[in-house]
Amino acid sequence: MGNKQEQKVLVVDDEEAILELLKYNLEKQGYIVKTATDAIKGVEIATKFIPDVILLDIMMPKQDGVETCRQLRGIPEIAKAFIIFLTARSEEYSEVAAFDAGADDYITKPIKPRALMSRINAYFRRDVQKNEASDQIVIDDLTIDRTSYTVNLKGKEIILPKKEFELLHFLALNPNKVYGREELLQNIWGSDVYVLARTVDVHIRKVREKIGDAYITTVKGVGYKFALN
Numbered sequence: 001m002g003n004k005q006e007q008k009v010l011v012v013d014d015e016e017a018i019l020e021l022l023k024y025n026l027e028k029q030g031y032i033v034k035t036a037t038d039a040i041k042g043v044e045i046a047t048k049f050i051p052d053v054i055l056l057d058i059m060m061p062k063q064d065g066v067e068t069c070r071q072l073r074g075i076p077e078i079a080k081a082f083i084i085f086l087t088a089r090s091e092e093y094s095e096v097a098a099f100d101a102g103a104d105d106y107i108t109k110p111i112k113p114r115a116l117m118s119r120i121n122a123y124f125r126r127d128v129q130k131n132e133a134s135d136q137i138v139i140d141d142l143t144i145d146r147t148s149y150t151v152n153l154k155g156k157e158i159i160l161p162k163k164e165f166e167l168l169h170f171l172a173l174n175p176n177k178v179y180g181r182e183e184l185l186q187n188i189w190g191s192d193v194y195v196l197a198r199t200v201d202v203h204i205r206k207v208r209e210k211i212g213d214a215y216i217t218t219v220k221g222v223g224y225k226f227a228l229n
Contacts, residue, residue, distance in 0.1 A: 007124060008032045010051035012042035012068070013086065014060045018111065022055060025113040029121070039063035043071055050077050053120055056103075058087040058094060066094075066101045073102035079159045080149055082123050086111060092196070099199045100206075102161045105189075122190065137172045139228070142215065144169050153211055163188060164207050167200075171216060171226035180223035200224075 009031045011022045019035040026033045034049050036042035040062050046054065054072065058065035065085060072078050084105040085098045095106045104123075107116065137144040143152040149165055151158045160168065166188050171179065179187075181197040189199075204216060204224055217227045 006032070007053075008034070008049060008051040009053045009055065009120070010034050010036070010042065010046055010049055011055045012036045012039060012060070012065070013055070013057040014038060015057075018057075018086075021111070021113065022116075025117055026120075029117055031120075039065065039068040043068060046072060046078055046081075047075060051081055053082045053084065053123065054078075055084050055086050058085060058089050058098070066097050069098065069101040069103055073161050076159055080162050082120075082162060084120075086116075095196060096198060096202065099196075099202045102164075102206075104161075104163050137169065139172065139175075139215075142172075142211065144172055151211065158210050160207065160210060164203050164210075167203050168207050168211070168216070168226075171224065175226045175228040178219045178222050178225045184223070 007030075009026050011019055011026075011033065012035070013019055013022075014037050016037065019037065023033045023035055031053075034045050034051070036045050039060050042054075042056070056065045056069060060068075065087065069083055069085075072081070072083065082104045083102060084107060085103050086107050086109060087094070087098075088109045089095075090108045098106050105119070107119070135146055137146075141154040144165075145152070146169055149162070151160055151165065151168065167184065170184070170187055181200040184200050185197065204218075208216060215226055216224055218224055
């Protein structure tokens with residue numbers, strides 16, 4: 001994603017005080033920042049700004065954050081962006097709905113600026129490390145290209161959000177090896193990000209919806225594997 005001076009963050013929240021707080025702390029870290037006070041405006045800005053990270057509230061006027069996340073994930077240019085929810089909603093069903101819509105992380109308010117900055121910096125560090133180890137995996141009619149973050153199945157390009165892509169790539173890189181949910185959380189989300197184990201199930205389901213059920217299989221009571229015949 002380039003130098004920090006080129007890394008862009010979009011903050012979407014209907015509370016002006018939160019926007020000002022986050023904008024100040026992010027710009028202090030060297031990020032380019034834009035803000036929006038409602039979801040509709042946020043999507044409009046995102047399509048032109050093409051942010052690397054989107055910080056998104058759930059409860060907003062005009063359109064809620066979950067639907068906005070789903071809408072953003074449908075825009076090809078934003079498919080690689082990290083989408084992080086910052087919300088007062090702490091219920092498990094809200095968190096599951098957020099991940100189901102394509103979120104990468106879910107943080108409950110009140111916001112701790114220093115902890116949030118560390119979290120965002122960690123995302124970028126892992127992204128750089130993974131790009132350095134980029135490669136291409138070709139299995140039958142399926143091509144997974146880490147250099148361009150693209151998936152091609154039978155000649156058709158398939159758009160996967162960042163975490164779905166990383167999950168598919170990780171499993172395909174280690175075919176026929178079974179991974180439990182906790183192990184996948186550790187390898188894909190990292191130890192500095194807390195998410196529910198069910199998040200893995202949600203992302204596996206979303207990947208299967210896009211590439212079919214033939215590649216990733218469930219080993220009952222254990223976890224998941226990328227199956228090679």
